[in-house]
Amino acid sequence: MGQFPGRPPHCLLITGGAGFIGTNFVHYWADRYPQDKLTVLDALTYAGKRENLRHLEQTNRLQFVEGNITDRQLVDQLLARHDITCLVNFAAESHVDRSISAPDTFVQTNIVGTFTLLEAFRAHWQSQVARNPERRYCFLQVSTDEVYGSLTEASPGFTETTAFAPNSPYSASKAGGDHFVRAYSQTYGMPTIVTHCSNNYGPYQFPEKLIPLICRNILQGLPLPIYGDGRNIRDWIYVDDHCHALELVLLNGQFGESYNIGTDDEVRNIDLVHTLCDLMDDLAADLPVSPSQKLIQFVDDRPGHDWRYAIDATKLRQELGWRPKASIATGLRKTVQWYLAHLDW
Template sequence: MKILITGGAGFIGSALIRHLIAETEHAVVNIDSLTYAANLGALEDASQSPRYIFERADVRDRHALANALAVHQPDGIIHLAAESHVDRSIACPDEFITTNIVGTFELLEAARAYYERLEYPRRNVFRFLNVSTDEVYGSLRDQGLFTENSAYAPNSPYAASKASADHLVRAWHRTYGLPVVISHSSNNYGPWQFPEKLIPRTAINALHGKPITLYGRGNNVRDWLYVEDHARALVRVFEHGKTGERYNIGAHEEWTNLNLVRRVCGMLDELAPAPGIGARERLIEFVPDRKGHDHRYAINATKTQNELAWRPNETLESGLRRTLRWMLDNPAWIDAHVAHDEQNAPASNLRRPQGE
């Protein structure tokens, strides 16, 4: 099959493409506008394959999307293109509305027109996978898990924009018959993640002896999923998920932000001891809490595990070790981000609160 992937130069998208090229026979058309968080370096090996094609285009540009569909004739779409950082959505929600909501609408319309022109048997094969987040479900108390039947209750502009996209996708299925599937994952981490997120930002600051800032008292709980495990799950959902269904993807790895940051610090003390810095846990500082900060996310992935025969390969401990070793083995990647931060905001970027 040939799969058109939007946002394929992003963190999750690039992991998915690397997996598809290395472990499957699928061909890939990567559509990405190359915003600040995109990184074609993460696709250097995949780009050598004759089964990989890159098209620079914005998901909000229906003409460009329609042209890509007409030229490349994919057998399905996996939609990952999105603005994804909660802090940025609170500070400046405009891009989240236009990319995550309007962009999804434009893609759905391009996909619908393309799908309606397909002839059998290709029409029977085509599907549209919308990659969403557990944040659309809102916040949990200390007990309970999100299931596919959990009510939507988004609390941040980011979560609301993703929930809106999900509702559009569902409506295009019910109204127009577009064959869709929706997935919801817990917090991802792993190599190549843009360092505005909790784990890479913590690691970079810890390696440089910079303050590691946490919202509130660091008691917010997140469920962590290694990005390569997520990529494998997405392939299973795309290939075998039931049309019109939703699938939760998570690894049952709940950690408070504070305990996670402490583990990152401790692991770096072991892997890259720095006598001049000392125990990196001492770098942790607390700052006023984020607006509308959700208390806890936790995914019940039983449906995905049982129906699609998927299980995560990595625990947080093993995945975190793989991630930090990758960072230590790629100092140029770290240095580039530190230089970018220092050039654009010398005093604030490295001290900003850690967004998960």
């Protein structure tokens, strides 16, 4: 169980808390800091599920509010009513393929929504900080490594000083929101932090994403679609390790700074799929096609497909002492076991 040495309990507003990473963060924080007050705001679009948090609601561990982060009046009410000290913004449209076909939604959520949260939190913080100097107020923007663009195989990993070079409407919209967060720190002195994380995997991920999609299709005997030749490279992180990094940043990170979060677990997409096939063959019973690698099917590459992502997390490791606990091997096995135990997902 965690604690805040010398600090009063925090009151967190977690936007997008019913989504994949948000859900895992809410469970992580509730387990470690039972004295804190948690409020979740989520629009419950296709990727958000209130059922993910039902047990915490039923045991009065959090309050759930269905609503959109672009609703300024609602956000103002929640900040005041729940005496919020820290706003953690997970709310985002995040699927690259969807951003290509419907970019306007990404602009509204990832840019306009972030701006709305910033304006509301600025007014709330300015009204409260003088009266509560002992409290740590923070606006934490949870972002992505995709804002940095693409790397060649020989390039060093992204650092916090790497210039933004987004290549999809999704990453461009996240970069826009991140720029607003930085501007509010520089212009208003607002206590903000931005994190850029590599590809997450673990429980509760929506099945359109690569790892749960592969597991689902293997169970149903459906093709396993791989973009291009499958040689694109990603840095992968188990979601609990991401949550631990966010905990350290939220409690001890420097305001006005950004922190990269990654594990150096770089894997080619095709190799990841082969590993998932082996795990499913080992852990799942009565598969319709065996070995499941027979289902692999290469499809046309998507437009603007980044070749490689790699994160240099030296700053996070040196300043805050973060280290990942799960290797790609152990994390993937736990993830596959979770999906097999939650077939309704």
